[in-house]
Amino acid sequence: MSTAEPTIVTKRLRADAVRNRAKVLDAARAAFAERGAEAQMEDVARRAGVGVGTVYRHFPTKQALGEALVEERFDGTIAFVRTLLDDEPDPWRALERCFEHCAATQANDRAWAAALASMAGGTIAGPREHQMRELLALEDRLLARARAAGVVRDDLVVADMPALFCALASVVQAGVVDWRRYLELLLDGLRPLPR
Amino acid sequence: MSTAEPTIVTKRLRADAVRNRAKVLDAARAAFAERGAEAQMEDVARRAGVGVGTVYRHFPTKQALGEALVEERFDGTIAFVRTLLDDEPDPWRALERCFEHCAATQANDRAWAAALASMAGGTIAGPREHQMRELLALEDRLLARARAAGVVRDDLVVADMPALFCALASVVQAGVVDWRRYLELLLDGLRPLPR
DNA sequence: ACCTGAACACCGTTCAAGT
DNA sequence: ACCTGAACACCGTTCAAGT
Numbered sequence A, B: 001m002s003t004a005e006p007t008i009v010t011k012r013l014r015a016d017a018v019r020n021r022a023k024v025l026d027a028a029r030a031a032f033a034e035r036g037a038e039a040q041m042e043d044v045a046r047r048a049g050v051g052v053g054t055v056y057r058h059f060p061t062k063q064a065l066g067e068a069l070v071e072e073r074f075d076g077t078i079a080f081v082r083t084l085l086d087d088e089p090d091p092w093r094a095l096e097r098c099f100e101h102c103a104a105t106q107a108n109d110r111a112w113a114a115a116l117a118s119m120a121g122g123t124i125a126g127p128r129e130h131q132m133r134e135l136l137a138l139e140d141r142l143l144a145r146a147r148a149a150g151v152v153r154d155d156l157v158v159a160d161m162p163a164l165f166c167a168l169a170s171v172v173q174a175g176v177v178d179w180r181r182y183l184e185l186l187l188d189g190l191r192p193l194p195r
Numbered sequence C, D: 001a002c003c004t005g006a007a008c009a010c011c012g013t014t015c016a017a018g019t
Helices: A015-038 A041-048 A052-058 A062-087 A091-107 A110-121 A129-148 A158-173 A179-188 B015-038 B041-048 B052-058 B062-087 B091-107 B110-121 B129-148 B158-173 B179-188
Strands: none
Touching (some): A015 A041, A015 A062, A015 A110, A041 A062, A062 A091, A062 A129, A091 A110, A091 A129, A091 A179, B015 B041, B015 B062, B015 B110, B041 B052, B062 B091, B062 B110, B062 B129, B091 B110, B091 B129, B091 B158, B110 B158, B129 B158, B158 B179
């Protein structure tokens, strides 16, 4: 039951290596946002202006490169939900804004949408398990507030969230004409029973 | 605005070709159900006991082979919804059983779940467009009944269905612990407003 | 006509040679 | 220490040779 943060071993890198790593990440962000898992390593290298070997020096596999980008997105989402807990007094509005933020970021990033669709859907275990648990812990607080205020159905629990995130992510990812309409249906569906 | 059924050109096949085609389809059903798009053509050939070339003789690409299997699933689903319209007098129960049938079949077939997640989500256009439209036409009748009976929110329209199918499919596909719970939330969410 | 499987193409990954 | 890109492996697809 360790609560240790994941160990980050920041080896001192040579100046050119630091620059290259950043260029690879920039290129990868663009490539993965556009094409999701279909992004090609050769293309990432080309966009970054480095050889493929350099991409692999910084990230052992394509999978790992994708994970690094997803990790950034998780950080952003976790930070956003924290600000909701701190600054959004309306418990319903906070829940709404959380889902909306996820969807909006996913609309511009296929890999992020795909990651949340499969992560949230599958077992939580995996490379991003720690962040997923952290995000869910924050969601739990959003939900507790909402239940206490009576603005959501009282049987709604944090264990329901992964499926909801998965569902929303796949609708956004699929490029449905209007994910906002689906979000509306999803959110209305969380309201107290019976209608 | 042609209403012609898709032309089926059933060339007379040699007896061994008929057998091989069936063996390929059987093998492909198993492989695609288990592994979805990750199924391998070499593996399909091996399971079928034929050479890869034979698989390609009957289906020009892996994509096309997958489509053939999805086509079967659509036929099954369309037939099922027709029986609902004929035999299920309770309009709410009919809607419920329709979603449940989709989810249950998807739970045993990764390729089918993936197909519905991306088809229903993306633009309807594509190889299965005709079947998708047919299915949606049937859904439209289910919905019309349900609205008339006042058992669903009155702003729920058939255009909302693709997103709902997409969402459900991805939750089932992702192997979430309990897609039945998500289905419950989804269905409750379709009930008349305000709660 | 139809079948087979070796050969080819594409893309993820490695590694010997360079700076 | 880090970079490069040719070479290798894997899997989708083709096609010359067989029945």
